[in-house]
Amino acid sequence: MKHLLSSEDLTREEIITLLDTATRMAELSGAKKLPTLRGFTVVNLFFEDSTRTRISFEAAAKRLSADVINFSAKGSSVSKGESLKDTALTLQAMGADAIVVRHPASGSAYRLANAGWISGSVINAGDGTHQHPTQSLLDAYTLRNHFGEIGGDLGGKEIAIVGDILHSRVARSNIFLLSSLGARVHVIAPPTLLPIGVETWPCSVHLNLDDVLPKLDAIMMLRIQSERMSDSYFPSELEYSKRYGLDARRLALLPEHAIVMHPGPMNRGLEISATVADSKQSVIVEQVANGVLIRMAVLFHILAGETL
Amino acid sequence: MSDIVGARLVLDASEITRALTRISHEIVERSKGASDVVLLGIPTRGAFIAERLANNLALIQEHPVQVGTIDITLFRDDLRRQPMRTLMQTQIPDGSIENSLVILVDDVFFSGRTVRAALDALNEFGRPRTVQLAVLIDRGHRELPIRADYVGKNLPTSLDEKVIVHLAEIDGEDAVYIGGGA
Numbered sequence: 001m002k003h004l005l006s007s008e009d010l011t012r013e014e015i016i017t018l019l020d021t022a023t024r025m026a027e028l029s030g031a032k033k034l035p036t037l038r039g040f041t042v043v044n045l046f047f048e049d050s051t052r053t054r055i056s057f058e059a060a061a062k063r064l065s066a067d068v069i070n071f072s073a074k075g076s077s078v079s080k081g082e083s084l085k086d087t088a089l090t091l092q093a094m095g096a097d098a099i100v101v102r103h104p105a106s107g108s109a110y111r112l113a114n115a116g117w118i119s120g121s122v123i124n125a126g127d128g129t130h131q132h133p134t135q136s137l138l139d140a141y142t143l144r145n146h147f148g149e150i151g152g153d154l155g156g157k158e159i160a161i162v163g164d165i166l167h168s169r170v171a172r173s174n175i176f177l178l179s180s181l182g183a184r185v186h187v188i189a190p191p192t193l194l195p196i197g198v199e200t201w202p203c204s205v206h207l208n209l210d211d212v213l214p215k216l217d218a219i220m221m222l223r224i225q226s227e228r229m230s231d232s233y234f235p236s237e238l239e240y241s242k243r244y245g246l247d248a249r250r251l252a253l254l255p256e257h258a259i260v261m262h263p264g265p266m267n268r269g270l271e272i273s274a275t276v277a278d279s280k281q282s283v284i285v286e287q288v289a290n291g292v293l294i295r296m297a298v299l300f301h302i303l304a305g306e307t308l
Numbered sequence: 309m310s311d312i313v314g315a316r317l318v319l320d321a322s323e324i325t326r327a328l329t330r331i332s333h334e335i336v337e338r339s340k341g342a343s344d345v346v347l348l349g350i351p352t353r354g355a356f357i358a359e360r361l362a363n364n365l366a367l368i369q370e371h372p373v374q375v376g377t378i379d380i381t382l383f384r385d386d387l388r389r390q391p392m393r394t395l396m397q398t399q400i401p402d403g404s405i406e407n408s409l410v411i412l413v414d415d416v417f418f419s420g421r422t423v424r425a426a427l428d429a430l431n432e433f434g435r436p437r438t439v440q441l442a443v444l445i446d447r448g449h450r451e452l453p454i455r456a457d458y459v460g461k462n463l464p465t466s467l468d469e470k471v472i473v474h475l476a477e478i479d480g481e482d483a484v485y486i487g488g489g490a
Contacts, residue, residue: 017394024379024395030403031432036382064382304387 001301003113003122007133007177015180016153019141021297022290023150037066040303043096045087046125047073047103052264052288053125053135057100060295066303069096084108088117096120098303106130106169121302129167129228135263136173138294140181142287143218146259155182158215161203162188162244163222163271166195166233170263171222175203186212190244192233209244213253220261221246221272237270247273251281259283315472315487319461324444324482327460328357331442332364334458339409342368344437346408347375350426351396354414356477357444361413374401378412378433380425400433410436415473417443417459420452445484447471465489 001014010018028034042061044054054070061068071091073079078087084103091099098121101109106128113122126132140154147157159178165171165187178185179202187198188206198205206212213219224240234240241247246260254260260272260282268274277284319327336342342365349358355377362375379396412426423441430439442458447465461484465471469489476482 021395024398027398028379028382030400031429033432034382035428036387300382 001305003109003124004133004298004302005109005113005122005124006131007136007173007180008131010133010177010180012153012180012182015137015140015177016151018137018294018297018301019144020150021300022137022141022293025293025296025300033065034063035065036300037061037064037303040066040097041069041095042066042098042100042299042303043069043071043091043094044125045071045091045099045101047078047101047108048126050102050126052291053102053132056288056291057123057125057134057295057299059292060299063292064296064299066097066299069094084112085115085117088112088115092118092120098123098299100125102126104128123298123302126169128169130169130172132169132173133177134291134295134298135170136177137298138287138291139170139174139220139261139263140177141294142261142283142290143178143183143259144181145286145290146283147217153181153183154178157183157217158186159183160186160188160209160212160216160219161222162209162219162246164193164224164233165189165198165222166193167225167228168222170220174220175201179203186216188212188244190234190240209250210253213250214255216254216258218259218261219246219254220263221266223263223265224267224270241270245271245273246276248275251276251279254281256281261287264288313487315470315485317483318463318486319445319484321476321482324460324484327444328360329364331458331460332361332368335361335365335411335442336368338440338457342373342409343371344408345373346401346405346410346436347373347413348378348400348405348410348426348430349375349413350422351377351379352478353473353475354412355397356475357415357442358413359477361411361442374408376401378426378429380422380429383425383429385421385425404434405430405436406434407437409438409440411440411442411457413442415444415475416471417441417446417456418449418471420450420454423454424452444473445471 100123102125109124109127161171185203187203188209262284347358349355362373365373376399379398440457443456444460445463446459447463470487472485474483
């Protein structure tokens, strides 16, 4: 694996290998530090705000003893008008083995990997509304910890993704990745927040949340992304919350074994109520911890997986 | 039964059992009762040998011995030269090796690089009182100043020969073969 750009590029076997490696990384949590990537340089190239993804990649790289350079567009030459290409050439000259990139434009990670600007690997940490493959890997890992076992997939599990599908790279990544693992994916959203062509994706589409709840093994609530919303997609936050928010009443409709997920950051009271977010069925904090493990697995496979 | 053409049997099942029984008694003798022994097998086959030694020690001592596994893939110094390996299970008994007598267990002792990696790994997990090494086969050709404390069989080999250990747990039989070479 040279780059990780999209969850659609991953085969079922590659996904399972990455999840298994993350499990092994968890078993090594008693070790102070792992020397594996000593001498490798990982650059976090963030053109968009992020807390957990950047910190998570940084923690993962440092745990594997890689050198980490953090680059955020704010306060850099990008704010003076430097292009992605010139930024990439600069990083190439500094000798980056892997570039973790987040960018508001869909396709930017692909461009960075394939334009011939750099020789290192590119890991997509979110490109516009397109893909966020490590988020879907950590979600799959969290799900497998609850419902599966090492070496296994998510065959037959019923998983719902609810909310702003239109703007969500998390939804796109998860729909393809979870269905590659054999899960049945349900997408639930108001029609205004469904993208054109959603019927061609490997998932079923519903407009009513309550109907789907009783058969679910897991429900993933998406954040309402006001920063990407230039129009009004629903009449009011209150109405959205009433029809598509996960509150205590809807939590009671879920089976007892079902888990509640959210990629963060949450809008408490909008797509998820505080009661649900802090309930026993919520695995939101677990997802963050698993993010470090899955990013260690990705860095390991990308950097140490290549033969010279 | 071996995958290498012209391979020759050097240890059969009963010889392997006897070697492991002898090692178990040596461990009890040298550790004065094996009370704080932690056996750590290096996957894949070292882990099965560690299990067998633990069973032997439990019978001899009439108290259970701690046994676990330690995968050393992430501690290797040749990751840039070797194709990627699948990570195997690591399981440190009670999560700690602090102040215990750790005995690393592997099937074949060759260059010593695996053991060096295992020593590095141990260092990340804590500070054992003593670390010892038990191996089923010592085939020589050390590249590092490391020696074994317990050896099942010393097997003189040439560098281009291959030592193949089969264990019933995964290979369906207990046997050691030597093959290849000129």
